[in-house]
Amino acid sequence: MNTLVGTGSLVRLVLRRERIQLPVWILVVSGIVAATASSFASLYPTVQSRQELAASIVNNPSILALSGPAQGLDTIGGMTEWKYGAVACVLVGLMAVFMTVRHTRADEETGRHELLGAGVVGRYAKLTATLIVVFGAGLAYALLIGFALTAQGLPAAGSFAMGLGIGGCVWFFSAVTAVAAQVSSSSRAANGIGGAVIGAAYLLRAAGDSAAEDGPRWLSWLSPIGWSQQMRPFAGERFWVLALFVVISVVLLGVGYALVGRRDIGAGLLPERAGRPSGVFGTFGLAWRLQRGILIGWTVGIVVLAGALGGISQSLKSILDSSPQVAQALQHLGGQQSLVDSFMAAILDVIGLAVSVYAIQAALRLRAEETAFRAEPVLAGSVARLRWAASHLAFALIGSAFLLAVAGTATGLAVGLTNGDVGTQLPRLLGAAMVQVPAVWVLAGIATALFGLLPRLTSLAWAALVVFLLLGQLGSLFQLSQWALDISPFTHLPKLPGGEFTVVPLIWLLVVTAALTLAGLAGFRRRDVG
Amino acid sequence: MTTAISVSGLRKAFGRTQALDGLDLTVTTGEVHGFLGPNGAGKSTTIRVLLGLLRADGGRAELLGGDPWRDATELHRRLAYVPGDVTLWPTLSGGEVIDLLGRLRGGLDPKRRKDLLERFDLDPTKKGRTYSKGNRQKVALVAALASDVELLILDEPTSGLDPLMEEVFRECIARERQDGRTVLLSSHVLAEVEALCDRVSIIRNGKTVESGTLAELRHLTRTSITAELGSPLSGVDTMAGVHDYSAQGNKVQFEVDTAELDAVLRKLTEFGVRSLISQPPTLEQLFLRHYEVSA
Numbered sequence: 001m002n003t004l005v006g007t008g009s010l011v012r013l014v015l016r017r018e019r020i021q022l023p024v025w026i027l028v029v030s031g032i033v034a035a036t037a038s039s040f041a042s043l044y045p046t047v048q049s050r051q052e053l054a055a056s057i058v059n060n061p062s063i064l065a066l067s068g069p070a071q072g073l074d075t076i077g078g079m080t081e082w083k084y085g086a087v088a089c090v091l092v093g094l095m096a097v098f099m100t101v102r103h104t105r106a107d108e109e110t111g112r113h114e115l116l117g118a119g120v121v122g123r124y125a126k127l128t129a130t131l132i133v134v135f136g137a138g139l140a141y142a143l144l145i146g147f148a149l150t151a152q153g154l155p156a157a158g159s160f161a162m163g164l165g166i167g168g169c170v171w172f173f174s175a176v177t178a179v180a181a182q183v184s185s186s187s188r189a190a191n192g193i194g195g196a197v198i199g200a201a202y203l204l205r206a207a208g209d210s211a212a213e214d215g216p217r218w219l220s221w222l223s224p225i226g227w228s229q230q231m232r233p234f235a236g237e238r239f240w241v242l243a244l245f246v247v248i249s250v251v252l253l254g255v256g257y258a259l260v261g262r263r264d265i266g267a268g269l270l271p272e273r274a275g276r277p278s279g280v281f282g283t284f285g286l287a288w289r290l291q292r293g294i295l296i297g298w299t300v301g302i303v304v305l306a307g308a309l310g311g312i313s314q315s316l317k318s319i320l321d322s323s324p325q326v327a328q329a330l331q332h333l334g335g336q337q338s339l340v341d342s343f344m345a346a347i348l349d350v351i352g353l354a355v356s357v358y359a360i361q362a363a364l365r366l367r368a369e370e371t372a373f374r375a376e377p378v379l380a381g382s383v384a385r386l387r388w389a390a391s392h393l394a395f396a397l398i399g400s401a402f403l404l405a406v407a408g409t410a411t412g413l414a415v416g417l418t419n420g421d422v423g424t425q426l427p428r429l430l431g432a433a434m435v436q437v438p439a440v441w442v443l444a445g446i447a448t449a450l451f452g453l454l455p456r457l458t459s460l461a462w463a464a465l466v467v468f469l470l471l472g473q474l475g476s477l478f479q480l481s482q483w484a485l486d487i488s489p490f491t492h493l494p495k496l497p498g499g500e501f502t503v504v505p506l507i508w509l510l511v512v513t514a515a516l517t518l519a520g521l522a523g524f525r526r527r528d529v530g
Numbered sequence: 531m532t533t534a535i536s537v538s539g540l541r542k543a544f545g546r547t548q549a550l551d552g553l554d555l556t557v558t559t560g561e562v563h564g565f566l567g568p569n570g571a572g573k574s575t576t577i578r579v580l581l582g583l584l585r586a587d588g589g590r591a592e593l594l595g596g597d598p599w600r601d602a603t604e605l606h607r608r609l610a611y612v613p614g615d616v617t618l619w620p621t622l623s624g625g626e627v628i629d630l631l632g633r634l635r636g637g638l639d640p641k642r643r644k645d646l647l648e649r650f651d652l653d654p655t656k657k658g659r660t661y662s663k664g665n666r667q668k669v670a671l672v673a674a675l676a677s678d679v680e681l682l683i684l685d686e687p688t689s690g691l692d693p694l695m696e697e698v699f700r701e702c703i704a705r706e707r708q709d710g711r712t713v714l715l716s717s718h719v720l721a722e723v724e725a726l727c728d729r730v731s732i733i734r735n736g737k738t739v740e741s742g743t744l745a746e747l748r749h750l751t752r753t754s755i756t757a758e759l760g761s762p763l764s765g766v767d768t769m770a771g772v773h774d775y776s777a778q779g780n781k782v783q784f785e786v787d788t789a790e791l792d793a794v795l796r797k798l799t800e801f802g803v804r805s806l807i808s809q810p811p812t813l814e815q816l817f818l819r820h821y822e823v824s825a
Contacts, residue, residue, distance in 0.1 A: 109620075109659075185659070186620060266659075274655040275623025282633055289622060373617045377670070380581045381634025382607040529583040 006121035010129035013116075014103050018133065025095045026140050029088055032470065033162070034148040037080040039477050041152065050074045057082075061316045062343030065210035065309075066350070069220070072235030077154045081162050081233045086205070087473055088166050089225040090198055091466070092141060093173040096134055097194030100177040103130040106187035108266050117265060127178060127260055131253070138170030158234035165228025168245030172224040173198060175249040178256035185268030192297055199301060199354070201225045203308050210312055212319045224248075283383050287391035290369075291362060295399050298358045299406055305354065306407040309347045310414030310429075313340055341498030344411065344429065351407045352436035352490060353469055355400050356443040360461045363396035363447035367458045375529060385525055389448075393517070396444040401437050408433025432496035438509035439489035443468075445516030452523030533592075534559045534681055534712040535580065540589035542575055542736075549575045551736035552589065557714055562707050564723040564730035565716040568821045572736040573716045574614060577685050580714075581611060594681060607636045610674035614686040614716070616666040618658030624669045625654030631673040643676040649698050664690040675702050682706060682713045688722060700725055720814060732820050739820055751811040751819065752785040755794070760802025769794060780804075 015022075044050045054073035057063050064070060068086050072078025104127055107113040113126060145163030150156045173194060180193035201223040208220030209229075220226035224245065231241045263269060281289065317340055366389055369375045378388055408430035415429060416422030447461040454460070468488040475485045485491045489512070492505035535557035542550040550572045557563040567573050578584040580593050582602030591598050596605050610631075618627055632638030647654055650668045661669065667690045674682055688696050696719070703726050706713060717723050723730060724744065731741040740747060752773060757763075759780050766782070767775040771790030776783050786794045788811070798806075 272657055272660050275621075275626060275657050277623065277625040277654040278629050279623070279626040280629050280633060281626075282630075286619075286630055289626075290619065293621075373613065373615065374619060376578075376581075376583060376613055377611065377616075377631055378634060379583060379602075380606060380609075380611040380613075381631060382603050382636070383634050384603045526585065528578075528585055530578065 003122040003124045004128055005125060006116075006119065007125045007128050007132070010116070010121065010125055011132050014129055014133045017103075018099065022099070022133075022137060025092075026137060026144060028466075029091050029095075029166075030141060030144040030148060032474065033080065033084060033088060033145050033166075034152065036084045036474060036477065037076055037149055037152055037154065039474075039479070040076045040079045040083075043477070043479075044076070044079070047074055050076070050079065053079075060339070061210040061319050062313070062339060062346070065206040065312050065316070065343070066346055068205070068229045069209050071229075071232055072158075075154075075158075075234045077149060077158045077162070077234030080149070081158075081229070083477065084474065085162065085165065085229055085233075086202065086225055087469075089169040089228050090202060092138075092166055092170045093198040093201070093225075094195070095137070096170045096173040097177045097191060097198065099134050099137070100130055100174045101181055101187050101190045101194065103133075104178070105181035105184070105190045109185075109187050113265060124257060124260060127256065131174060131178060134174040135171055138167035138174070140167075141170060142167030155234065157237050161231045161237040161239065162228075162233035164239075164242055165231045165233060168242060169224050169228055171245055171249045172252075175252035175256070179252055179259065182256055182259035182263065183269050185266075185270070185272075188294070192294070195357075196297075196301055199305060203305060205229065207308065207312055207315075210316060210319075212315070215315065283378065283387055284391045284394070286378070287395065291365065291392065291395045291399070294358070294361065295395065295402075298355075298399075298403055302351065302355070302403050302407050303410045306347075306351060306410035307414045309350075310344075310411035311418070313343050313347070313411075313415060314418040316340060316343060338498055342495070344415070344432065344497055345495045345499065347411065348407070348429075348433055348436060348496070349472065349490060349493075351433070352404070352440055352493075353465070353472075355403045355407070355436070356440045356465055356468075358403060359396045359400040359440050359444040360447045360465060362399055363393060363444045364451065364458050364461065365392045365395075366448075367451050367455060370455070370529060373530070379529060385529075386521055389451075389521055389524055393444070393448060396447070397441060400440045400444065401434070404433045404436050404440065405430065428497050435493055435496050435501075435506065436490075438506045438513065439493055441513040442489040442509055442516070445513040445520070448520035449516040449523070450520070452520030452525075452527070455527070532559045532595075533557065534594060535563075535714060536590075536592040537576070537580070538590050540576065540579065540591055541587045542572075542579060542584060543587055549736055550579070550586070550589075553733060553736055554738045554741070555731050555733075556741070557712060558729075559712050560707070560710050561728040562703060562713040562715060562726050564727035565714055565733070566718075566723065566730055566817065567733040571733045573733065574685055575736075576733075577611075577683055577714075577716065580683065581606075606634075608679055609681040609683060610635055610677040610679045611683045612667075612670045612674045612685060612687045614689060616663075616670040618661065618666055618669060620657065620659035622658050623655055624652060624658070624661060624665070627658065627669055628654065628673040628676070631670075632677050635677045635679060637678050638673075638676050639678055643672065646672045646676050646702070649702075650695060662690075664692060664695065667691060668695070671699065671702075675706070680711060682711060684713065685716045686718065687715070688717070688719060696722065720817060732817070734820060747816060748788065748811055751816050752787050753791055753811060754783075754785045754809045755798075756783045756807040757781070757798060758804040758806075759798065760804060763798070763801050766794060766797055769797065 044053060051074050054070065057073060058070045068082050070082065073082060142163035145166060146160035149159035176197050177190065177194045181190045184190045184193060202225055204223040205220045205226035208217050208226060211217045220230065227241050227244050232238050379385060412426035412429035413422065416425035419425060443465055446464050450458045450461055468490055471485055471488040472490050489509050492509060494501050533556055535555060537553060537555040540550050540553040553572060553576060565573055575584065579586050579591055580598050582598045585599055594605055594608055598605065628643065629638065650672055652665060652668045652672060671687055688699050691699060700722065703713060715727060729743050732739050762780055763777060763782050766772060771787035772794060773785045
């Protein structure tokens with residue numbers, strides 16, 4: 001086993017580097033599971049009150065698409081799983097991807113791996129140490145969530161099934177990333193592949209969960225997030241589904257390890273191509289070269305996401321058409337059009353959050369360039385600091401607006417082409433998507449402000465996004481006061497399509513964005529670089 | 531004679547670490563100035579202040595007649611910089627980086643670019659992530675040397691270069707000096723400094739400890755003397771400026787401060803000199819003396 005020599009020391013190294021992030025992730029995600037359960041317990045104390053809520057959900061395919069299958073909704077545990085299970089899977093999936101890349105491909109990219117690999121360290125030790133910690137984190141989620149829910153008096157079987165479903169997602173996404181980290185030669189691309197797999201997993205289960213009886217419900221089974229829901233916590237647990245996580249993860253790991261054994265340290269699978277011997281571009285040209293790959297990747301991802309969700313909205317419509325009782329039941333909620341509209345509004349909220357990831361990523365490229373010492377030679381040239389900062393912020397601002405326009409166009413076309421009224425749907429959904437722009441820009445502004453004023457704490461921009469996501473998803477459930485909900489820029493957006501358009505909050509969001517951006521730029525002008 | 535770089539009493543702290551503690555540096559226009567000091571002495575910090583990347587806490591710094599912080603953009607048109615540890619954009623080819631950096635400065639001479647690529651034997655089509663350390667260094671060097679600028683700021687520019695390439699580098703710097711350019715060269719390669727520099731400044735713990743021409747600095751150091759005399763020597767070991775004295779019969783060995791050399795030699799002749807070996811201080815000794823005190 002000398003290919004694994006040194007794994008123990010490397011495990012300690014990984015734990016040392018993750019000593020803050022890892023516990024924070026585990027405590028926050030698990031803590032919210034516990035808090036969600038106790039909120040439901042106080043809001044819906046009786047079986048009857050829960051059944052009433054369940055009745056309004058079961059027949060509403062749009063809610064099923066966004067959250068998950070309606071099962072066990074007459075229990076507190078079942079409601080917790082339905083409301084938060086999929087969100088938790090996405091969050092822990094992101095943790096698994098970032099953490100796995102950070103200790104594998106990112107270390108190779110920076111040359112740290114080489115430093116370690118020259119010691120008494122086996123070929124597979126680094127990957128193994130990383131996986132031990134991340135898989136351990138998955139187990140920690142499972143146990144912590146299991147105990148936290150059991151402690152609130154929920155059935156142990158369901159509690160641990162939910163915990164294992166979430167922990168299983170950690171395993172799956174970490175295993176996928178172990179492969180991605182071998183295939184791509186940059187950590188950015190490996191993170192991108194991992195993120196895309198999470199997005200696809202969410203989409204597949206959304207399509208499957210909202211499908212009609214005779215529709216493609218099997219799609220949910222192609223998704224690890226679907227598996228965690230198909231374990232049916234609190235609704236007749238199916239623990240055998242756990243085997244899917246284990247088997248598929250093991251297969252993926254086998255592929256990952258095989259690739260490690262076949263390639264050189266630092267190299268990807270694709271051979272490096274020669275570049276052009278010369279090329280003339282300036283500061284903005286450089287930013288374009290550095291940012292275009294990511295923007296193209298996001299554009300493709302957003303087209304798929306928006307198109308697919310737009311398509312799902314049409315299948316909702318056909319379900320509603322085929323069932324007069326459901327349509328009648330929904331009539332008092334505002335009728336079919338309003339139902340589809342509210343679904344589209346919810347989709348655009350999700351897309352707004354996704355595009356915020358891009359906006360933060362693009363803005364924080366400034367910090368990445370700075371810490372890699374690549375800002376230094378540029379700023380030692382005749383380039384004003386603000387010009388250099390602007391070259392990347394342009395992508396954060398214009399790029400995110402562009403992505404939202406793409407999203408609006410894609411949903412508009414998907415809905416319009418199936419309905420045969422592109423003329424009305426396209427401008428309507430494009431407008432609704434563009435309403436997200438000011439809220440997304442606030443996140444770019446936060447990232448810029450942190451970059452200029454607190455450059456070592458730029459990762460707080462990601463924390464802000466997670467807080468806004470949770471406020472939007474769970475704020476009303478926790479009965480938070482309005483001012484707490486108002487912290488999130490997304491709270492202030494008019495609910496389009498269908499809702500009433502108000503311009504004042506959008507202007508305020510733009511003012512906040514401008515203030516944050518200017519503060520960040522002013523700070524960057526006067527602070528040290530490096 | 532005008533000054534290209536003029537720094538006095540420069541101070542910069544990072545948290546509790548005092549990186550620069552009253553540093554002085556004067557570089558005259560047209561000279562190649564060696565900038566020396568042990569690791570962590572503050573060389574790179576000084577250079578970053580001069581580039582306007584760091585803001586000094588106190589003291590005065592002037593670069594090409596301007597303020598390095600306030601006039602950064604205009605000044606950078608007139609200088610080129612080679613960092614000690616060159617990191618390139620992984621997806622850009624070496625040729626693209628050279629053109630980019632050249633364009634961000636005052637501009638690039640295409641003929642010199644071509645000539646330098648040949649002399650440094652650099653393939654400009656390779657991507658940034660595939661270059662070795664030495665080749666990354668060459669990319670930055672070609673970009674700097676092909677630029678049409680007045681001042682070159684080089685932070686350990688030859689680290690990672692093979693001896694052949696070091697030689698090419700020396701030729702290039704010699705040509706830069708002929709063309710009247712000013713060079714600030716931070717380096718640990720003493721032979722390189724000796725061959726290239728008109729004047730040197732040695733810094734330690736953020737302060738300048740020595741500055742002058744190499745001849746001047748040599749004067750401040752010791753010459754080692756080995757002599758055989760007609761009769762046993764006495765009275766020399768207590769003279770001012772004599773160090774590490776050892777005697778064996780008529781043979782003696784000691785070091786003497788160069789300033790006291792004359793007096794000591796007069797004394798020696800009183801005892802009848804049969805043989806005398808005098809060794810001037812090597813540059814290594816010069817630096818070791820300064821570097822060791824800091825440890």
